[in-house]
Amino acid sequence: MATTLDQTIAQKQHTWLTQIVSSQTFWVLIAVVLACIFLSMATDSFATSKNLYNITRNFTFVAIIALGMTMVIITGGIDLSVGSVLCLCSMVLAVTMHAGYSIEVGILASIGTALVIGAFNGFLIAYLGFPPFVVTLGMLSIARSLAMVASNNTVVFEFGPDHNLLLDLGGGAWLFGIANPVLYMLVLALLTGFVLRWTRFGRHIFAIGGNEHAATLTGVPVRPLKVAVYMISALSAGIAGIVQTGWLGAVTTNIGAGMELNVIAAAVIGGANLAGGVGTAFGALVGAALIEVIRNSLGLLGINAFWQGTFIGGAIILAVLFDRIRNFRQSD
Amino acid sequence: MAVLELQNISKHFGAIHAVSDVTLSLEPGEVVGLMGDNGAGKSTLVKMIAGNFRPSHGTMRLEGKELVMHRPVDARQHGIEIVHQDLALCDNLTAAANVYLGRELLIGFGPFGVLDYASMYQRAAQLFKELKSETRPRDLVKQMSGGQRQAVAIARTMLSKAKIVLMDEPTAAISVRQVAEVLHLIRLLRDQGIAIVLISHRMPDVFTVADRVIVMRRGRKVADKPIADSSPEEVTGLITGAIEKV
Numbered sequence: 001m002a003t004t005l006d007q008t009i010a011q012k013q014h015t016w017l018t019q020i021v022s023s024q025t026f027w028v029l030i031a032v033v034l035a036c037i038f039l040s041m042a043t044d045s046f047a048t049s050k051n052l053y054n055i056t057r058n059f060t061f062v063a064i065i066a067l068g069m070t071m072v073i074i075t076g077g078i079d080l081s082v083g084s085v086l087c088l089c090s091m092v093l094a095v096t097m098h099a100g101y102s103i104e105v106g107i108l109a110s111i112g113t114a115l116v117i118g119a120f121n122g123f124l125i126a127y128l129g130f131p132p133f134v135v136t137l138g139m140l141s142i143a144r145s146l147a148m149v150a151s152n153n154t155v156v157f158e159f160g161p162d163h164n165l166l167l168d169l170g171g172g173a174w175l176f177g178i179a180n181p182v183l184y185m186l187v188l189a190l191l192t193g194f195v196l197r198w199t200r201f202g203r204h205i206f207a208i209g210g211n212e213h214a215a216t217l218t219g220v221p222v223r224p225l226k227v228a229v230y231m232i233s234a235l236s237a238g239i240a241g242i243v244q245t246g247w248l249g250a251v252t253t254n255i256g257a258g259m260e261l262n263v264i265a266a267a268v269i270g271g272a273n274l275a276g277g278v279g280t281a282f283g284a285l286v287g288a289a290l291i292e293v294i295r296n297s298l299g300l301l302g303i304n305a306f307w308q309g310t311f312i313g314g315a316i317i318l319a320v321l322f323d324r325i326r327n328f329r330q331s332d
Numbered sequence: 333m334a335v336l337e338l339q340n341i342s343k344h345f346g347a348i349h350a351v352s353d354v355t356l357s358l359e360p361g362e363v364v365g366l367m368g369d370n371g372a373g374k375s376t377l378v379k380m381i382a383g384n385f386r387p388s389h390g391t392m393r394l395e396g397k398e399l400v401m402h403r404p405v406d407a408r409q410h411g412i413e414i415v416h417q418d419l420a421l422c423d424n425l426t427a428a429a430n431v432y433l434g435r436e437l438l439i440g441f442g443p444f445g446v447l448d449y450a451s452m453y454q455r456a457a458q459l460f461k462e463l464k465s466e467t468r469p470r471d472l473v474k475q476m477s478g479g480q481r482q483a484v485a486i487a488r489t490m491l492s493k494a495k496i497v498l499m500d501e502p503t504a505a506i507s508v509r510q511v512a513e514v515l516h517l518i519r520l521l522r523d524q525g526i527a528i529v530l531i532s533h534r535m536p537d538v539f540t541v542a543d544r545v546i547v548m549r550r551g552r553k554v555a556d557k558p559i560a561d562s563s564p565e566e567v568t569g570l571i572t573g574a575i576e577k578v
Contacts, residue, residue, distance in 0.1 A: 009457045009469055198446040200436050203425075207433055210422030217420040218434035218488075219405040277424035 006240075024271040024322050025283040031315075032290050035297060041043025043300045051296070053179060057247070059292035060181040061086075062259065066266040066284035068193045070234025071229045072195075073267055076209040077132040077228060081121065081139035082237040084147070087251075089114050089241035091147040093166075094156035094251040103162035103169075107242055114238025115231050117143060122227030140260065148253045148315055157250035169319045170246020181243045185285070190241070193281035203231060206210035207274030265312065269319040290315055333393045333396065335360050335495050335527050336381070336412075341390035343376050350376040352551040353390075358527040363518060365538030365559070366531045366546035369571050375530050377548065380497050381529070382414045383407035395494070405434075413489035417500040421473050427480075428456035428469035458510060459487040465518055479510035486517050497526045503537050504568055515541045535564045549573055 020026050039046035065082050072079045093110040097103060121139055126131040161167050172180050196202040204225055207215040216222050237256075245251050268274065269290055270283025294311045334357035337550050343351040351373040358364060379385045380390070383401035392399040394410055401407055407414070409435045421430050429436075432452050438445030456469040463481035467476065473484060482502060489497045499518070503511045511534075518541050521528055538545060538559075545562055547555040547570040554577045555562070555570045569575035 009453045200438065200445070200447065203429065203436055203447060205432075206424060207422045207429075209421070211420070214416075214420035214422055215433070217404065217414075217416055219408065220434050260355035277422070 022326055024319060024326075025280060025286055027322050028269055028271070028283075028290055028319055029286050032286060032293055035290075035293050039293075039297050039300065045300050046297070051300075053177075053291055055296050056182045057179040059288045060140060060179075060185040061244050062262050062266050062291065063285050063288035064181075064188055064240040064243070064257060065186050065233075065259070065263045066270070066288050066331060067188055067281055068233035069263050070267045070270070070272050070279040070281065070284045071192070071196075071205060072132075072233045073264075073274060074209045074276060074279040075205050075226060075229050076126065076212065077226070077229070078136065078274070079233045080123065080133065080136040080260050081117070082233060082263055083142055083256035084140045084143035085114060085117055085234050085237040086241040086244070087253060088117070088147040088150070088254035089238035090245040090251045090255060091156070091253065093242055093245055094159060095150050096157040097162060097166065098156050100160045102160075103165050106159075106162075106166075110242055111235065111238050114234040114241075118231030118234030119227060122282040124232030125230065126226035128222040141167040142172050144253065144257075145231075149240065151251070151253060153253050153281075155250055155252045166246045167249050168246070170243045171249070181247060184239070184243055188236070189281045189285050191285075196279075200226070200227050201225070206277060209278070238286070262288075265316050269316055271323070272321075273323070287319075290319075334358060334393075335395055336399075337393040338381075339391045339393070341377070341380065341387045341392065343373075343380060343385060344388045344536065348526055349551050351380070351387075352408070354548075354551075354553045355390075356546060356553065356556060358529065359370050360389065360495070360527050361522055361525045361570045362544065363480075363522050363528045363530060365542035365545040366529055366548065367533070367535075367538060367545060367567060367571060372548040372571070373551040374548050375500070376551075378414075378500065378531060381412060381496070382498055383409070391506045402414060408492075411493060411495035413487045413492075413494040413497045415482075415497065415499040415502055417504065419485040421484060423435040423472070425473060426469065427460070427471050427473060427476070427484050427487075428452045429466050430473055431459065431491065433488070435491065455491075456487065459490050462485060462490070462554075463520060465513075477510070478506035479513040482506070482510070482514050483517065486514075486521070489521070490524075494526055496529070497521055498531070500531045501533065502530070503532060503534055511520045535567065538567075539564060547571060554578070 034129060045051055049123060069079060069082065089110045092113045095108045096109045097106040115138060121135050124135045125132050141272030165272045170180065174180055175183055204215065207220055208222055208225060212222060244255065265286035267279065267284050272279030291312055294315060298305065298308055298311060336358040338354060338356050341351060341354045351575055354377060366374050376385065379439060380387050383404045383406045399410060422433065436437055437448040437451050439448045440446055453469040460467045460483060463483050463486060465480060467480045467483050468504065473481060502514050515537060530538060542559050544558050545555065545567060547567055551569065557578065566575060570578065
């Protein structure tokens with residue numbers, strides 16, 4: 001019997017079940033769930049609402065930036081400057097508000113800073129052909145130094161007339177007792193997921209990561225899009241910085257130090273491929289969650305904190321191992 | 333009427349004369365084999381037709397109107413499609429996504445449009461059916477055979493009403509059976525009245541499918557004659573320079 005056009009169109013290489021089972025994000029999610037079940041039984045302190053509140057809030061900052069990072073990684077790039085950009089944006093917000101300006105002005109200044117830095121990174125990478133690693137490594141150094149210059153390397157903990165509003169923005173729980181940062185993260189994740197799956201912009205950044213030359217030849221505006229993804233990455237760091245400032249209630253020039261590595265780890269654990277062309281918003285959240293659960297559980301189980309790096313590093317390698325095994329199977 | 337006419341086209345890169353004084357025309361529904369050794373100026377000539385380079389001298393006319401292009405995208409808007417040698421496919425995307433790459437269909441208005449998956453799958457499936465290819469719109473290009481990849485690249489040229497399709501070495505590096513498939517696809521395009529320029533090193537392919545052969549040597553056109561009046565021996569002689577000009 002001849003197949004109709006509709007049957008051909010409906011034909012997929014995987015059913016939804018095999019699709020899910022073959023995805024790295026799924027297995028990482030299983031790992032997170034299993035770890036949570038195990039910890040709830042093994043300790044009294046894990047499944048308390050206070051601890052869960054802490055975990056969800058702690059991983060949001062990494063998760064929010066991992067969303068932006070995932071976009072950069074999908075294009076085949078990398079952004080090492082996010083930790084420092086977070087610090088600079090927090091500091092710009094803090095210094096502006098400390099000087100007596102309203103929270104709106106502070107947030108605008110902070111987000112403006114992030115966008116300028118992202119545009120600078122993106123311009124050098126897209127138009128002048130700099131390697132992303134080098135440009136953002138330079139920016140890692142520059143942004144933190146500028147944060148020190150802006151604050152004269154002091155701790156800022158008084159935020160002018162809108163002090164309480166800022167603390168509430170980052171530290172409050174406006175909806176059903178869910179910490180505000182978690183709400184922001186969920187909204188941003190939904191937005192990112194939508195953009196990646198349903199917009200031309202999303203389709204094009206996957207194309208750039210898959211075959212940049214092909215994207216150029218088919219008329220995809222590769223250079224402007226690359227600038228845009230580095231701006232989004234810096235923006236995600238800026239947003240995380242603003243929220244974190246409100247949560248901590250104080251800014252020092254060492255916040256976000258080394259954070260870029262956690263962010264990249266979260267994206268990669270969640271299934272983003274550093275070679276480009278692969279990644280999801282949901283994966284970024286799951287990856288960030290796994291890292292936080294590992295951190296939290298080691299503390300609760302009374303394991304020496306020095307072991308943390310080993311476990312997180314092991315998780316990175318294990319997560320990518322799944323991907324490798326799948327590829328070996330496919331190439332057979 | 334000729335669909336494309338080149339008149340005294342030259343391209344210089346500094347002191348290097350990549351293409352000198354080439355005049356040629358293409359008729360609708362005609363397959364022209366463009367042959368020549370490496371460095372003979374084939375790719376430069378094709379890149380001018382594709383809008384990658386602007387000629388240093390001479391004029392191009394598309395259906396009688398002068399054609400000036402600044403970017404490769406302009407060529408597409410004028411109905412000139414290119415199948416690149418490496419096919420320009422993204423392995424991480426589906427067949428339909430590759431067909432529509434750079435001109436995705438949207439539902440909704442302006443910047444708020446979302447991708448119209450249903451229509452793109454539908455149209456891509458139709459194109460593959462026309463090409464008698466077993467390619468399915470949702471398949472990832474990563475897992476496709478060489479022939480299927482060619483079908484995806486060729487389906488791309490059929491999205492809009494193309495007048496001219498330039499094919500750069502479409503039969504290099506694929507299996508014998510797949511070569512036959514590609515030559516079949518070329519005939520399908522020709523039967524739709526599209527003019528095809530087939531750039532190839534492979535003599536048998538050109539002599540199987542082309543109506544006319546143009547030979548380039550050192551930037552100049554040294555032959556332009558119907559396939560029926562030529563022979564592989566003559567073309568080889570023209571490419572190497574053993575035969576000066578016909």
